[in-house]
Amino acid sequence: MKEKEHQSIEWKESWQDEYLKWICGYANAYGGTIYIGTDDDGNVVGIDNARDLLERIPNKITDTMGIIVDVNLLYKGELEYLQIIVDKYPSLISFHGKYYYRSGSTMREITGKELERALLKTQGRTWDGVPLPKLSVSDLKQDAIQLFKDKAVKRGRLTKEEVSVEDTILMDNLHLIDEDGYLIRAAMLAFYKDPEKWVTGSYIKIGYFGKSDSDLVYQDEVHGPLIEQVDKTVDLVYTKYMKALIDYEGVQRIEQFMFHKDAFREILLNAIVHKDYSSCNPIQISVYKDKIYIWNDGEMPPNLDSTDKLFMKHSSKPYNPKLANIFFKSGMIEAWGRGFEKIREACALYDGPLPEYEINEAGIMVLCKACDRYLRLLRDDGQHPEHHPNQNGQDVNKLIIDFCKDPKSVQEIMDEFDFDSRTSFRRKYLTPMLKNGVLKMTIPEKPSSKNQKYFS
Incomplete structure (x- = not known):
């Protein structure tokens, strides 16, 4: 015999009744053979x-588990040995009221x-496909259903x-709706006005943290149908929790967030469709001045257990496929695992780092993490939030106008008046003076030109 022992083959010198657990585990996994x-x-x-x-083992298996296996008497020379072939069973098999599963080289309950x-x-x-006999279509929130319809039509789904x-x-x-006419859990989560009546923790918790993980400054919770929670959460995070810093390209005013909104939305949607709702824990979003954590008590497919693998091309296997289909039909998520490509594309627009995933039993x-541009603005804004050079009390605007009788670059003006922050200078002086017409650009058709200068 040259077969190598692995997860579907076991070699044993003698029979022990404890091997009945192994037979149970094989039946619940992928089948296997014990010699x-x-x-x-x-x-x-x-x-x-x-x-x-040869007679006792089949009887023990049938009596304790109610299944039939093949037990064969084999020979090698004058030596006799047994081969027990266990098929994978479509229904879960128990042994003395307990369930076992063969995983790798171990047997576990x-x-x-x-x-x-x-x-x-x-x-x-699947969990989200379980029927709810006491829930009817008339119990669902009409606004949530209408929101789904509007999004589905708008996105062409x-x-x-x-x-x-x-x-x-x-x-x-x-x-x-299942074969007996009952709505399933996915419908309740997506469209019922208060899914927490059925599933504790089916909401999103947001907190802003200061100098440490224990420094919770303020917090909010987003409740209601999941189809409504997404937009509410994104809007709340990007209006209340995430500070937009101001930058300029020429005279164009730019609001810079630490992390692209489209990428955040995709990550949030992934959390919703991959969450284990039976855990009764809400999705938790922790916002800091330079980073965001998004946690959900869920699972990813076993082959997608790292950041690198997630951002490679892969098939889409959501933990809650029925719920995921609702969000797909609404146009809010992509099929074929393209959501991670959308995250990559959005992060590239900010020239920012990809999100980092930690996937484990927890x-x-x-x-x-915040993009470099945001960190630079944050650093400038924090170091010089109220820097007002005043040249011994003189009117700074007038001094700049006098200095720019001959065209000057931004850097030349900043050096002359000892401005430390380019962002602060543009916001407080250059942009208002351009709008008022007291300063003009030498290349107005190309506001962002590196050769741009300003004159009075």
Whole structure:
């Protein structure tokens, strides 16, 4: 025998009843084979009671697990040994009321949320596909459904004709009604006015932190249908929590955020569709002056366990596929895993770093660092927030006008009057003077030209 022991093959010198757990684990995983009467290298050493075990083992398996396996008597010379072939079973198998699973080279008991998912999987369901008998279509929030319709038509995911149907038909077309006519959890999360009535923690928590992780300055919570939570959260973060710093390109005023809004939106949507809602923990967004953390108690597919892998081309396997389909049909997320490419493209617009993902048993933590341009503006704004050179009390505007009788560059003006912050100088002096017409550009058709100068 030359087969190598691996996750689907085990070599055992003698039979022990504890191997029934291994058989249970094989049945719940991908099937496997156990050889009785071999050493750890697969060499046949034989067993004396092979014929007795040939009868007893199948009976033990049937009595304790209710499944049938193939037990074969094999020979090598005069040595007898057994081969036990276990098929993968479509339904979850228990042994003495416990469930086991073969993972790699180990056998482990599955419990809790993992057991619930495994049970659902054997039924061809996911957590978000479980029906809710006491929820009806009339209980859903009309504004949330209308928001979905508007977005779906605007993005071309559905036609006006497809959304101009009764709500029950729309829900059925979105596969949100099961075979018995019940709405499923995904419909409740997306469209019910208060999903927390059914699932604790189905909201988003936002906090602004100061000098340390314990320095919580202020916080908010976003509740309601998930389809509404997205825009509300993005708007709240980018109006209340994230400070836009002002920069200029020529006379053009630019609001610079630390992280591109489109990238943030995609990360938030990923958190919503990959979250494990059975954990009862809200999505948490922690905002600092130069970074953002976005955490959700969820999982990514096993093959996507690092930042590098996530930003490579990959298939889309959302943790909550029914919920993800709602957001896809609304046009809010992309199919085929293109959401991460959109994040990359948005970060490139700011010439900023890609978000960093930490994926483990504690959930998914995403770190979004501020782009260099924002950090520079933040540094300038923080070091010289109120820098007003006054030239011994004289009118600075008048001094600049006198100095610019001959054309001068921005740097020449700043050097002459000891301005430290280019941003502050443009905001407080140059831009107002250009608007008032007391200063003019030498190249007005190219405001951002590196050769631009200003004269009075």
